[in-house]
Amino acid sequence: MSTENLPWVEKYRPSTLDEVNGQQHVVQTVRKFAKDGRIPHLLFYGPPGTGKTSTIIALARELYGKNYRNMVLELNASDDRGIDVVRDQIKNFASTRQIFNSGFKLIILDEADAMSNAAQNALRRVIEKYTKNTRFCILANYSHKLNPALLSRCTRFRFSPLPDSALQERVDAVIKAERLRIAPDAREALLELSEGDMRRALNVLQACSTAVDDGEEISQDMVYECVGAPRPQSVNTVLDAIMKNDWTDAYATMTKVRKTEGLALVDLMAGFVRILDGFELRPRTRTAILHGLGDIEYGISKGGSDKIQSTAVIGVIKNALENEAA
Ligand SMILES: Nc1ncnc2c1ncn2[C@@H]1O[C@H](COP(=O)(O)OP(=O)(O)O)[C@@H](O)[C@H]1O
Ligand SMILES: [Mg+2]
Structure with missing residues (x-):
């Protein structure tokens, strides 16, 4: 197959465990499981793009080699056709006799935290039923969205944001x-x-x-x-105006920069946070700014008015920096 038109995330997906960057702890442990031939049910959880899918696929490749197709089933648990479809697929796959292979089959269930509680319960029973010849690897962003009964059946690995x-x-x-x-x-x-x-x-x-x-x-x-992030120069321009100019001018500058760069207020706020990271500020000042911006971000997510939220951003930063100077 030509790799020319593939998105790079596919083209450069790690094909062995060695190629997984970071996550050494996880890689070391699952490799040991594989070597000992004793794989438990697994749960990989953590933020997107940290290698959960890549790691389990690389492990499966090392385990099964050419038999991958016969031995591994990849499912998306949030499949909108519902848990019944997922359950039927699992059932068909897990109960087919293996003529040429011995050992466990592997079922990879992506996005399991999107399942309803009822679906998770159903899944738990499915896992129990097929444990004899099947291992499950559950992938999720958040472990707290998973049912404790499901969690307790898996060995858990947290994937951190990559350094x-x-x-x-x-x-x-x-x-x-x-x-x-x-x-x-x-x-x-x-x-x-x-x-x-x-x-x-x-x-x-x-x-x-x-x-x-x-x-x-x-x-x-x-x-x-x-x-889609603001350029540091633009963020600095706005920040400068907030710090040095009066209210009306700060608001005008902010509006102008947002217009020319096509920025949402939250993007600009993220830019402030990145730049303020590099400022020397009293902890109290930093806390006040972050706290204030956090409230505003929440307000925006609830559909607050853009004008009010924008002026609130100016207020939060002006206020905190004036207190810093005082
Ligand atoms: N730890 C990693 N090492 C190397 N590449 C990675 C890693 N994490 C993610 N990638 C790259 O990002 C893409 C998405 O990774 P994926 O494993 O699907 O992440 P997740 O399942 O955690 O969202 C992969 O195709 C791969 O190219
Ligand atoms: Mg994934």
């Missing part, structure tokens, strides 16, 4: 393989804006590579544009 070093390794490998030219500050911005999510890092990198002409260098602005 920069892990993102870097793969991003650099892709830059090399695709022969991209990227400015050093653009690469830095890419790593930072990805926030530990490798899927995002690769998708943004691919979007940037499509945006440049052959041989042209990917610039920092381009990275910000592809992410």
Whole structure:
């Protein structure tokens, strides 16, 4: 199969456990399970783009090799056809006799935390019923959305957001393989804006590579544009206006920057948080700003008026910085 038209997240998906970046603890432990031939039911949970699906698929490849197709069933638990469909598929798969293989079959259930409680209970019974010749690997973003009875049947592994070093390794490998030219500050911005999510890092990198002409260098602005995040200069302009100018002018500057860059208020707020990270502030000031912005973000998510929320942002920052100076 040609890999030319594949999205990079597929093209560069790790094909062995060795290729999974970061998550050493998980990789080491599951590798030991595989070596001992004693695989428990597994639960991988953590934020998107950290390697949950990749790790279980790489493990399954190492376990089954050419038999992968016969031995592994990948299902999406949030399948909108409902738990009955999922249950039937599991039943068919788990109860087919294996003529050429011995050992466990593996069922990978993605997005299990999207299942209703009733569906999770049904799943728990299915797991019990087929434990004799089947192992389950449940993937989820949040473990607290899973039923305790289901949790207690699995060995749990938390996937953390990937550290920069892990993102870097793969991003650099892709830059090399695709022969991209990227400015050093653009690469830095890419790593930072990805926030530990490798899927995002690769998708943004691919979007940037499509945006440049052959041989042209990917610039920092381009990275910000592809992410939909404000450029640091623009955030600084607004922040400056808030700190130094009066209210009306601060609001005008904010509105103008948002318009020219097409920014939602929350994007701008995320930009403030990133920049304020690098400021030296009293803890009290920092807390006041973050607390205030948190409330405003919640207000926005509840459908609050843009004008009121925008002015509130200005108020929160002005207030906190005036207290800092006092
Ligand atoms: N730890 C990792 N090491 C290497 N690549 C990764 C890692 N995590 C994610 N990726 C990349 O991001 C894509 C999405 O990863 P995936 O395993 O599906 O994440 P999750 O299931 O946690 O959302 C993969 O195709 C792979 O290219
Ligand atoms: Mg996944």
